Amino acid sequence: MMKIDLHRLEQVAVEESKAERTIAMDRKDNGDMYKASFRIAMKIKRALRIKHMTQAHLSELMGVDPAIVSRYLSGKANMELKTIVKIEKALDINIIDRERFHQITELQADSAVLGLTDIWLSYEACNGRWH
Numbered sequence: 001m002m003k004i005d006l007h008r009l010e011q012v013a014v015e016e017s018k019a020e021r022t023i024a025m026d027r028k029d030n031g032d033m034y035k036a037s038f039r040i041a042m043k044i045k046r047a048l049r050i051k052h053m054t055q056a057h058l059s060e061l062m063g064v065d066p067a068i069v070s071r072y073l074s075g076k077a078n079m080e081l082k083t084i085v086k087i088e089k090a091l092d093i094n095i096i097d098r099e100r101f102h103q104i105t106e107l108q109a110d111s112a113v114l115g116l117t118d119i120w121l122s123y124e125a126c127n128g129r130w131h
Contacts, residue, residue, distance in 0.1 A: 038075035040095055045073055045091065047091045060091035 016024070027034060048058060054089045055073060059066040072087070079087075084095050
């Protein structure tokens with residue numbers, strides 16, 4: 001059994017700062033966004049590797065500072081849609097699966113229409129009166 005040196009533990013253990021707590025809460029609250037951002041960054045890095053391009057070259061194609069591209073590739077940036085589209089054009093890749101997005105959008109629209117149809121049929125079933 002390992003012996004724990006409580007005195008040493010108290011010496012090295014420090015309370016987290018307010019900034020550290022804020023960062024931790026942000027990561028907890030926005031975890032899905034950070035995961036998506038990381039996946040996007042990995043797609044971009046892979047495309048750069050396959051096309052034998054540097055981050056500097058991508059920044060030139062996008063017309064932005066290399067530090068901005070570096071931030072995007074860190075996987076921690078919340079990129080705007082226009083930025084993602086700009087990267088797609090610069091690298092000639094698809095980051096967003098538009099076909100799947102289109103299918104999901106159609107399903108949502110169909111669901112909305114079906115929902116309204118169900119409400120109307122219920123209304124008609126009650127002889128035009130709401131109960």
